[in-house]
Amino acid sequence: MTDSTMNADVIIVGGGPAGYAAAVYAARASLQVLVVEQGMPGGQIATTDEVENYPAIQEISGAELGQRFQEHAEALGAKTVYAMVTAVRHEEDQTFTVVTDQDELRAPSLIMATGATPRTVGFEGEDTYRGRGISYCATCDGMFYRGKKVFVIGGGNAACEEAMFLTNFASEVVVVVRRDQFRAPKGVVDRMLANPKISVKYSTSVTKVEGGTFLHSIAFKNNESGETYIEEYPEGSFGVFVFAGTLPQTELFSGLVELGGDGGVITEENMATKTPGLFCAGDVRSKQLRQVITAAADGAIAGTAAYQYVSEFRK
Numbered sequence: 001m002t003d004s005t006m007n008a009d010v011i012i013v014g015g016g017p018a019g020y021a022a023a024v025y026a027a028r029a030s031l032q033v034l035v036v037e038q039g040m041p042g043g044q045i046a047t048t049d050e051v052e053n054y055p056a057i058q059e060i061s062g063a064e065l066g067q068r069f070q071e072h073a074e075a076l077g078a079k080t081v082y083a084m085v086t087a088v089r090h091e092e093d094q095t096f097t098v099v100t101d102q103d104e105l106r107a108p109s110l111i112m113a114t115g116a117t118p119r120t121v122g123f124e125g126e127d128t129y130r131g132r133g134i135s136y137c138a139t140c141d142g143m144f145y146r147g148k149k150v151f152v153i154g155g156g157n158a159a160c161e162e163a164m165f166l167t168n169f170a171s172e173v174v175v176v177v178r179r180d181q182f183r184a185p186k187g188v189v190d191r192m193l194a195n196p197k198i199s200v201k202y203s204t205s206v207t208k209v210e211g212g213t214f215l216h217s218i219a220f221k222n223n224e225s226g227e228t229y230i231e232e233y234p235e236g237s238f239g240v241f242v243f244a245g246t247l248p249q250t251e252l253f254s255g256l257v258e259l260g261g262d263g264g265v266i267t268e269e270n271m272a273t274k275t276p277g278l279f280c281a282g283d284v285r286s287k288q289l290r291q292v293i294t295a296a297a298d299g300a301i302a303g304t305a306a307y308q309y310v311s312e313f314r315k
């Protein structure tokens with residue numbers, strides 16, 4: 001770093017898998033790297049008990065995996081700043097100012113790795129039983145429902161695709177749709193309905209789940225008749241998957257990037273956005289598969305691209 005008014009060569013917003021993978025690659029390329037994280041490092045994965053699909057690690061807790069991402073980046077010289085980023089400015093001199101709730105930071109390059117959050121539907125018990133019967137990710141948690149009954153909430157493409165995927169594990173999949181029809185394309189719906197393990201509750205909402213350590217009951221409301229009813233099961237014998245959409249966290253820099261149909265940031269193959277020096281990596285991008293491995297891969301590419309950008313910028 002040559003300019004003393006800069007805090008780093010690259011600032012990375014978000015200390016999840018994408019952010020710390022970017023930090024590993026940028027730090028190994030000798031850049032000075034700051035990762036700004038508002039909460040517990042590790043991102044979304046730190047909130048789950050078991051991760052069984054990160055290659056080369058058969059089983060690990062999400063918290064430990066998140067911590068290892070951070071430790072690896074910091075061992076290479078990256079530093080973590082614990083603060084919430086409240087605004088991002090692209091200055092006339094082409095540098096970036098990152099405004100946090102504590103300080104302002106400056107760098108010639110910025111990687112946004114702010115992640116995404118699954119949309120919740122708001123029934124009673126949804127938050128309480130998250131990770132103990134309520135899930136938002138079939139790829140992550142489908143395995144844990146082998147031989148069990150599963151309810152899928154949602155009427156869109158993701159709900160149909162994930163319901164079909166869940167039949168690889170579950171004994172039975174019941175799709176709960178708010179309206180009297182699906183929003184997903186007809187071809188997808190027809191393929192789903194042809195699966196003998198799948199049935200549908202139309203015009204129905206889940207209003208409540210209850211349980212002990214895991215779930216034992218689920219309450220429904222028929223949105224046409226107003227009828228409500230409860231289904232009881234042995235504790236832990238069923239699960240609920242919610243597919244109501246994903247919210248990529250783009251508010252901070254929405255003016256500096258282009259967004260895709262899923263609300264995620266559109267990037268070039270090297271994670272570049274329409275603003276020179278600004279890269280995006282991980283779940284915040286517009287993409288098909290939001291997982292640790294894809295976030296880490298994005299981060300690796302963004303960290304390398306930031307190095308190339310900063311090298312040119314310094315000339």
Ligand SMILES: Cc1cc2nc3c(=O)[nH]c(=O)nc-3n(C[C@H](O)[C@H](O)[C@H](O)COP(=O)(O)OP(=O)(O)OC[C@H]3O[C@@H](n4cnc5c(N)ncnc54)[C@H](O)[C@@H]3O)c2cc1C
Nearest residue numbers: 014016017018038043044045085115140282283290291292
């Ligand atoms: C319950 C659950 C279970 C999952 N299980 C699996 C699994 O088994 N296997 C798998 O591969 N994937 C799993 N996933 C998905 C995986 O966690 C994500 O795909 C991955 O974490 C995305 O990484 P990311 O770095 O892009 O974003 P995130 O992990 O979302 O990290 C973004 C980080 O940015 C920070 N941040 C956001 N805004 C700001 C701001 N303004 N200022 C400062 N910091 C900010 C956040 O606090 C967060 O730490 C699971 C997800 C969930 C929710």
